[in-house]
Amino acid sequence: MQLIETIRKKKSFLCVGLDSDPKLLPAHLAGEKDAIFQFNKAIIDATAPYAIAYKPNTAFYEAEGAAGWEQLEATVAYIKKNYPECFVIADAKRGDIGNTAQRYAKAFFERMDCDAVTLAPYMGKDSIAPFLAYENKYAIVLALTSNPSAEELETQALANGGQLYEQVIRQCLSYEGSERIMFVVGATRPEKLADIRQLAPESFFLVPGVGAQGGTVEEVAKYGLNKDCGLLVNSSRGIIFASKGEDFAEAAGREARILAEKMAAYL
Amino acid sequence: MQLIETIRKKKSFLCVGLDSDPKLLPAHLAGEKDAIFQFNKAIIDATAPYAIAYKPNTAFYEAEGAAGWEQLEATVAYIKKNYPECFVIADAKRGDIGNTAQRYAKAFFERMDCDAVTLAPYMGKDSIAPFLAYENKYAIVLALTSNPSAEELETQALANGGQLYEQVIRQCLSYEGSERIMFVVGATRPEKLADIRQLAPESFFLVPGVGAQGGTVEEVAKYGLNKDCGLLVNSSRGIIFASKGEDFAEAAGREARILAEKMAAYL
Numbered sequence: 001m002q003l004i005e006t007i008r009k010k011k012s013f014l015c016v017g018l019d020s021d022p023k024l025l026p027a028h029l030a031g032e033k034d035a036i037f038q039f040n041k042a043i044i045d046a047t048a049p050y051a052i053a054y055k056p057n058t059a060f061y062e063a064e065g066a067a068g069w070e071q072l073e074a075t076v077a078y079i080k081k082n083y084p085e086c087f088v089i090a091d092a093k094r095g096d097i098g099n100t101a102q103r104y105a106k107a108f109f110e111r112m113d114c115d116a117v118t119l120a121p122y123m124g125k126d127s128i129a130p131f132l133a134y135e136n137k138y139a140i141v142l143a144l145t146s147n148p149s150a151e152e153l154e155t156q157a158l159a160n161g162g163q164l165y166e167q168v169i170r171q172c173l174s175y176e177g178s179e180r181i182m183f184v185v186g187a188t189r190p191e192k193l194a195d196i197r198q199l200a201p202e203s204f205f206l207v208p209g210v211g212a213q214g215g216t217v218e219e220v221a222k223y224g225l226n227k228d229c230g231l232l233v234n235s236s237r238g239i240i241f242a243s244k245g246e247d248f249a250e251a252a253g254r255e256a257r258i259l260a261e262k263m264a265a266y267l
Numbered sequence: 268m269q270l271i272e273t274i275r276k277k278k279s280f281l282c283v284g285l286d287s288d289p290k291l292l293p294a295h296l297a298g299e300k301d302a303i304f305q306f307n308k309a310i311i312d313a314t315a316p317y318a319i320a321y322k323p324n325t326a327f328y329e330a331e332g333a334a335g336w337e338q339l340e341a342t343v344a345y346i347k348k349n350y351p352e353c354f355v356i357a358d359a360k361r362g363d364i365g366n367t368a369q370r371y372a373k374a375f376f377e378r379m380d381c382d383a384v385t386l387a388p389y390m391g392k393d394s395i396a397p398f399l400a401y402e403n404k405y406a407i408v409l410a411l412t413s414n415p416s417a418e419e420l421e422t423q424a425l426a427n428g429g430q431l432y433e434q435v436i437r438q439c440l441s442y443e444g445s446e447r448i449m450f451v452v453g454a455t456r457p458e459k460l461a462d463i464r465q466l467a468p469e470s471f472f473l474v475p476g477v478g479a480q481g482g483t484v485e486e487v488a489k490y491g492l493n494k495d496c497g498l499l500v501n502s503s504r505g506i507i508f509a510s511k512g513e514d515f516a517e518a519a520g521r522e523a524r525i526l527a528e529k530m531a532a533y534l
Binding site: 019021057059060062063064065066067069070073093094095096097098099100101103104106107111120121122123124125126127142145147148149150151152153154156157158159160164167168171 | 286288324326327329330331332333334336337340360361362363364365366367368370371373374378387388389390391392393394409412414415416417418419420421423424425426427431434435438
């Protein structure tokens, strides 16, 4: 698996979240027609020595309409061309079934060459399997998130035992192609991370919530690492908006390096 | 509520699903640059006397990249301009939180003037509330869907009683602005529809699964109607692909009329 090789080579399990909200870009880019792409390009160049994955969240691109969508496609193409060792995640949290799910898979795996898409599990296997049908592509399924209202459903106790997010993981691990399923697990619940690691010892976890949301690399590594690393720790705002001046890319590179250096200690 | 007025005026609760897969369009449109939009326009004009809502599923547009996104925006604009009485649903099944959810809301409620977006409930209120923050806009939350793997999670029995989809509905009804939440309930489970109507007597239900998937207007009406109608029954392929010849729009109008006439008997 190329991702594991990249992790070993770069001594990092850092995923940079490209939540490139146009309202938060440095002022000197504001006039540019493709400001989001220009911003992403500079961020990617500055952070690529330390990042093993990039994760654009589709919401920030869709909010700009077709022009935003074009810049999302351009961003993915730029990474795949210049940093082919990096793993690209469309953070789309899609969740539809059958031929509709197939169209989403086409959008992210064929039109764009993303390596993975984040998916919502509510409708079950019908919404995951169409993505697993692509060889060498990955489905990253929401399991336990770090937002306050996660407890409304995700941690509901089931009559048959366990909590809902555990059922999500168990079900996913029973699917054909489950070796290409990863799970989203929030960094702000490190004690849960240990339990989830027991439930899915082989799986990769995409862990948001480090930095701005309060999780730490230390805790995530302590509870989440497996023999292949098994972690993609994401930071978005803490890296890409580290500075809003003309030194934004340099500042992003610096923040990425700091996180990657912490990670190296565990690899 | 304008939707209720439109239902009474047109004597219909038909929603036409614009699942406009370019591969399935009539051959004579295939060469057109904006074939999807041209197709939708003809379908909308032919079905507008019978339809009270339109529901483009975003997957079919995203799969065509920026050009597809433009045609989605053009389709929504066309409906709002020419048939302002119709309710437009972005069937996007989005599910993200906080500022990300806000960007999705911007995409569908500000850039486009959709009246509603379908949403996944897994992450709880944090993924619904940003949409309810828009006055006069609606969130349509997945509750009980009709796909085979719905039983993996949706119908799981909870330790506190009831099934997961019931917990989704209960939670949603507790949110501020819950009078603007609708629920997706599959037509292929009519007996469940009666239970769900008891749980959410005032809410509108978006009911897919009539036609191609085997549900009937009769059963849905019998178990799902409330005093304000409370139903949006969707048909997609059965209407828009009723003919793949040059008479596709006429055929779509005919199928829509047949469904609307069945519905009129219940209003």
